[in-house]
Amino acid sequence: MVFTPPKESYTGKVYSVTIGIPPNTITFGGENILPFHSFEGSYPNRPVIAYEIQDVPPDDWPDTIREVYKDVSSNPVEWAMFCQDKLNAKAIALRLIGTHPDRENRTPEEAAQTVRDVISSINVPLIILGSNNTEKDAPVLIAASEAAKDRNCLIGKAQEANYKTIAAAAMANNHKLIAMSELDINLSKQLNILITQMGFDKEKIVIDPMCSALGYGLEYTYSVMERIRLAALTQNDQTMQQPMLGDVGIYVWKVKEAIAQEGDVPQWGSLRERGIVWEATTAMALLLAGAELLIMRHPEAVAIVEKAIDELIR
Amino acid sequence: MNIAPDNQRKELVMLIIGEKLSIIAKRVREAISKRDKQPIQDIAISQWKSGAGMIDANIGPAEDEGEALMEWMVTTIQEVVPLPVCLDTTNYKAIEAGLKVHNNQWGKPMINSTSNDPERYNMLELAAKYKARIIGLTVGRGGLPADAEERASIAAEIMARATEYGVPLEDLYLDPLVLQISTSQDHALKVIQAIKMFQELNDPPMKTVVGLSNVSNGCPKNLRPIINNYFLALLMYEGLTAAIADPHEIMPTVKTIDVILGKTLYAHSYLEIT
Numbered sequence A: 001m002v003f004t005p006p007k008e009s010y011t012g013k014v015y016s017v018t019i020g021i022p023p024n025t026i027t028f029g030g031e032n033i034l035p036f037h038s039f040e041g042s043y044p045n046r047p048v049i050a051y052e053i054q055d056v057p058p059d060d061w062p063d064t065i066r067e068v069y070k071d072v073s074s075n076p077v078e079w080a081m082f083c084q085d086k087l088n089a090k091a092i093a094l095r096l097i098g099t100h101p102d103r104e105n106r107t108p109e110e111a112a113q114t115v116r117d118v119i120s121s122i123n124v125p126l127i128i129l130g131s132n133n134t135e136k137d138a139p140v141l142i143a144a145s146e147a148a149k150d151r152n153c154l155i156g157k158a159q160e161a162n163y164k165t166i167a168a169a170a171m172a173n174n175h176k177l178i179a180m181s182e183l184d185i186n187l188s189k190q191l192n193i194l195i196t197q198m199g200f201d202k203e204k205i206v207i208d209p210m211c212s213a214l215g216y217g218l219e220y221t222y223s224v225m226e227r228i229r230l231a232a233l234t235q236n237d238q239t240m241q242q243p244m245l246g247d248v249g250i251y252v253w254k255v256k257e258a259i260a261q262e263g264d265v266p267q268w269g270s271l272r273e274r275g276i277v278w279e280a281t282t283a284m285a286l287l288l289a290g291a292e293l294l295i296m297r298h299p300e301a302v303a304i305v306e307k308a309i310d311e312l313i314r
Numbered sequence B: 001m002n003i004a005p006d007n008q009r010k011e012l013v014m015l016i017i018g019e020k021l022s023i024i025a026k027r028v029r030e031a032i033s034k035r036d037k038q039p040i041q042d043i044a045i046s047q048w049k050s051g052a053g054m055i056d057a058n059i060g061p062a063e064d065e066g067e068a069l070m071e072w073m074v075t076t077i078q079e080v081v082p083l084p085v086c087l088d089t090t091n092y093k094a095i096e097a098g099l100k101v102h103n104n105q106w107g108k109p110m111i112n113s114t115s116n117d118p119e120r121y122n123m124l125e126l127a128a129k130y131k132a133r134i135i136g137l138t139v140g141r142g143g144l145p146a147d148a149e150e151r152a153s154i155a156a157e158i159m160a161r162a163t164e165y166g167v168p169l170e171d172l173y174l175d176p177l178v179l180q181i182s183t184s185q186d187h188a189l190k191v192i193q194a195i196k197m198f199q200e201l202n203d204p205p206m207k208t209v210v211g212l213s214n215v216s217n218g219c220p221k222n223l224r225p226i227i228n229n230y231f232l233a234l235l236m237y238e239g240l241t242a243a244i245a246d247p248h249e250i251m252p253t254v255k256t257i258d259v260i261l262g263k264t265l266y267a268h269s270y271l272e273i274t
Helices: A063-069 A076-086 A108-119 A134-147 A163-172 A185-197 A218-234 A248-252 A271-289 A299-313 B026-034 B037-049 B066-078 B092-101 B122-130 B148-165 B185-199 B212-216 B224-237 B247-260
Strands: A016-019 A026-029 A048-054 A092-095 A126-129 A154-158 A176-180 A205-208 A245-247 A293-296 B015-018 B054-058 B085-088 B110-115 B133-137 B172-175 B207-211 B242-245
Touching: A048 A076, A048 A299, A063 A271, A076 A092, A076 A108, A092 A108, A108 A126, A108 A134, A126 A134, A134 A154, A134 A163, A154 A163, A154 A205, A163 A176, A163 A185, A176 A185, A185 A205, A185 A218, A205 A245, A218 A271, A245 A248, A245 A271, A248 A271, A248 A293, A271 A293, A271 A299, A293 A299, B015 B037, B015 B247, B026 B037, B037 B054, B037 B066, B037 B247, B054 B066, B054 B110, B066 B085, B066 B092, B085 B092, B092 B122, B110 B122, B110 B148, B122 B133, B122 B148, B133 B148, B148 B172, B148 B185, B185 B207, B185 B224, B207 B212, B212 B224, B212 B242, B224 B242, B224 B247, B242 B247
Parallel strands: A048 A092, A048 A293, A092 A126, A126 A154, A154 A176, A176 A205, A245 A293, B015 B054, B015 B242, B054 B085, B085 B110, B110 B133, B133 B172, B172 B207, B207 B242
Antiparallel strands: A016 A026
């Protein structure tokens, strides 16, 4: 007897989101199936991996990852061009971490200047991230949105405490928006509802359910993403049909396994390999949970994940 | 007026058939007698916007001019609302006239209704011929069913007739006949039990429908929405597929029960989502 694999059909569909300016746009989402279930339906867009850079030198990044960018990372423009030209980045995520009050405390105007400098030197789409200080992110992301007006960037992260100003800025300057909640599916849905009730187009939102690294709560992120996607596809919940973001690098490159020296934990093997594999494994798990957009740091980790995607969608 | 199919609406787990276009209502009766489209369309739009997935057009027995009247009702409704219509009359010719002009682009029409009375089998012919959905009221010639078991046994008869006439069982909606709680209190529970039993008559489960507001017919006006909503909650728990009801009145219950049963993801603003 011939085995026929059972196929599910789904009532809902994930919105597709396009960022960037023609001809250099990139689109993710748009599928009506669970991740990589291409035998069950339509999977029009490959997941996208963006390279993370930041507005100030990465003094807080571990050596494994700083080494890659050591010649360019003192200047965000050179760093961005390196990612685009040498690493073939499909998109670049500029994190304005230097605006954080506990860091360099850069002003919104300084952040806007960095955005202008970076965006005028690259062609690939730009993702603009605040420092995740909800109070400071509001003025910073308003200034950044204006600096990148009409460049169709992805701006974030809008959270419960600051979504009104950030969503309004994204709307006024024609950007897409990241809506982030902290590992709570009901609050994630609520935030999407609140943002759309402002008149923001629900098809211009990307959900960030909050990332976590392998070994440090990844299963929570995984479950929330999985449940969001099931609501979108099986319950046709139109408030949950946005693509999802996995902000991987920032969570991975601070955990013990990615930074502990070989002399301290010889049984763990090569520090360099450990970090790369930790980032790739975390990223892969989130793709399987439903993420369509990843922000990553190490080119070798990106290469591993891109290869795995190739094999899964072949 | 240019309208598009209502694809944006979330497919509600339960189908609400808007009940407000009934000849029993004075405003509707007057509009019908003057062939005044405006009040009919206002009511239809209001039912659609508040969550109805289908509009019931109840023209009564309509012995005179039934065909012209049903045609007028269906086209008047579908001019402004992208939903299918539930054709509610005992007049066979009026039903057929309505089916002929019905715009199936917006969903299959529904015939209200057939039963286990041989005089009503001709409605099954129409359902088969026009590929319409049809309500099977679980009454026969012998009067009202005594309990849930009798309702289920009549349902099985109707299912057999439907199959005989070529109506697919997924187009048949079994109606246990809701009675007034003020005069037939014990039937409220029997109806709930029947909803459960009907589904067990087939795999996939049979679809079910009730004329909800009949439960509170004859009750004081202030009690009616209370009784309707709590009764609906219990019926939904048993898996009710559709209700002929006023969406304005029942929407919070429908949404809340969907959340409680895990069919919709909870968010603080869940009542505000259409």
